[in-house]
Amino acid sequence: xxxxxxxxxxxxxxxxxxxxxxxxxxxxxxxxxxxxxxxxxxxxxxxxxxxxxxxxxxxxxxxxxxxxxxxxxxxxxxxxxxxxxxxxxxxxxxxxxxxxxxxxxxxxxxx
Amino acid sequence: xxxxxxxxxxxxxxxxxxxxxxxxxxxxxxxxxxxxxxxxxxxxxxxxxxxxxxxxxxxxxxxxxxxxxxxxxxxxxxxxxxxxxxxxxxxxxxxxxxxxxxxxxxxxxxxxxx
Numbered sequence: 001x002x003x004x005x006x007x008x009x010x011x012x013x014x015x016x017x018x019x020x021x022x023x024x025x026x027x028x029x030x031x032x033x034x035x036x037x038x039x040x041x042x043x044x045x046x047x048x049x050x051x052x053x054x055x056x057x058x059x060x061x062x063x064x065x066x067x068x069x070x071x072x073x074x075x076x077x078x079x080x081x082x083x084x085x086x087x088x089x090x091x092x093x094x095x096x097x098x099x100x101x102x103x104x105x106x107x108x109x110x111x
Numbered sequence: 112x113x114x115x116x117x118x119x120x121x122x123x124x125x126x127x128x129x130x131x132x133x134x135x136x137x138x139x140x141x142x143x144x145x146x147x148x149x150x151x152x153x154x155x156x157x158x159x160x161x162x163x164x165x166x167x168x169x170x171x172x173x174x175x176x177x178x179x180x181x182x183x184x185x186x187x188x189x190x191x192x193x194x195x196x197x198x199x200x201x202x203x204x205x206x207x208x209x210x211x212x213x214x215x216x217x218x219x220x221x222x223x224x225x
Contacts, residue, residue, distance in 0.1 A: 040120070040217060040218075041217055042115070042216050043213075044215070097211075098160070099147075099160060100157070100213065102147075102154030104152070
């Protein structure tokens with residue numbers, strides 16, 4: 001049972017480039033989330049989804065887009081990378097009650 | 112606006128002693144509180160939680176205390192072990208139906224010294 005899998009683990013982008021962070025879960029969770037963690041800070045919610053086809057903004061959505069075409073997958077898209085998006089990104093999922101299960105994280109650097 | 116605050120960035124405790132990690136919150140709408148533990152290069156893992164209708168929850172060496180009037184919660188680890196060295200995040204969920212949009216504190220790095 002893999003849980004929540006994120007790819008890539010590391011990526012360096014140039015300013016203005018775009019990329020997609022992939023997230024997949026095999027626990028049949030309805031709820032999925034993207035958080036970012038900056039140094040010395042807690043995790044901040046970017047986007048979340050309550051089920052396939054339904055997404056909504058979190059606390060810091062600017063510069064990001066998401067889609068949820070299946071229960072398993074919740075990719076995060078960065079269209080025009082900026083240095084402010086240098087961070088560690090965590091994907092998580094849950095049944096809707098109790099705790100969230102997190103992936104191992106994707107470290108993104110924008111130069 | 113930091114709704115969940117962990118004012119101690121780091122804490123160092125001797126092995127075998129008690130570790131106490133603190134967390135304060137400002138939003139009275141928070142209904143459920145969780146502690147997560149995070150090792151380097153890994154995602155946070157769930158440790159223990161408490162509902163706002165309780166003031167204490169215990170799971171083995173870990174106990175969480177909630178003081179609603181003071182808007183304060185704490186995590187006690189006893190006895191502390193070297194494997195407990197990690198960053199600990201406090202998180203809170205508001206009383207809103209639907210997705211669990213956790214609000215996290217900044218984290219406290221706990222170091223257990225042999």
